[in-house]
Amino acid sequence: MKLVIIDYGAGNIQSIKFAFQRLGVEALLSNDSEQIKNADKVIFPGVGEASSAMTKLWESGLHDVIADLKQPVLGICLGMQLMCDSSEEGATKGLGIFNTDVVRFNSDVKVPQIGWNKIENLRGDLFQGLENDYIYLVHSFYAPKTIESIATSTYGLEYSAALQKDNFYGVQFHPEKSGTYGAKILSNFLAL
Template sequence: MKLSIVNYGAGNIKSIQFAFQRLGYNAVLTECPEEIIASDKVIFPGVGEASSAMEKLKQSGLDRLIPTLKQPVLGICLGMQLMCQHSEEGDTKGLGIFDVSVKRFSNKVKVPQMGWNIISNLKSGLFKDIKEKEYMYLVHSYYAEPCAEAIATSDYELEYASALENDNFYGVQFHPEKSSKAGAQLLKNFIEL
């Protein structure tokens, strides 16, 4: 099993690598297109600001590569948001994999949402053996709106899509690598897809 983590300078990569090591898998950090294409599974992580992260993807050509991948791809946090059509953060055009826009939470709530929150309406093999209303760990100021591609939702001021699926592409707003047993189960499920 060849696992690649897309390395484009957008944070939190080591913790994801360690999470896979705990499951017995070696995930390689890479920005090499050939290595990514040759992988069985691809993780597209991200922490930081949308427009600067998208600039880094464009500089390496990964913005053109990622939407063409045929194997299962898992976007995490900002990675998921960049897979959407557009983000209000920096007025950023996304990769267009998910047909949904990313909006900012209002100032009526504490932003970023930081800590544990419930995921509901679970609809995918990605959530095998994860119970409805399980807690996952989140840190985010922006959210994907509810849409047809949502495979999980959460509430924070309003209901939003906390996970998305379109063909071989999956995205989660939460951090499975920081979400204890349920997060580890999700990464295991992704490997077994």
């Protein structure tokens, strides 16, 4: 299996690469559009600020590449947020894959949300064999609950912990830092 992690200068890609190594899969880090297009599975990571990350995608031409992929794609954290229509963070136009806008948590809760939180309302193949449990999150912005939500979490309000549309999957949390539960999610993604 050819697994590519998109390397566009925004993300904690080494920890994701190591998580797949623990599953026996060697991932290729790449910003080459042909390698990404020809992968069996693609990981779209992201840690950082939305507008600067999106600028990097535009400058590299990868914004069009990602949106046109036909194989399973998993966006992680900021990667998931950039797959949405827009983000309040930096008034950023997203890739428009998921039909929702990313917004900032209101002042009722401390931001960023850092740490373990429960994931619920699981559905779909990404969560095959899993029940509600705890996942690791670090974020100040979130995607509201939508028809494309395949899992939710609650922090002041219920929001999308995971999204899916066609071959595109997104998780707000960090499966690579969520222990055996996260490893099972990555393994399920590989099995799609």
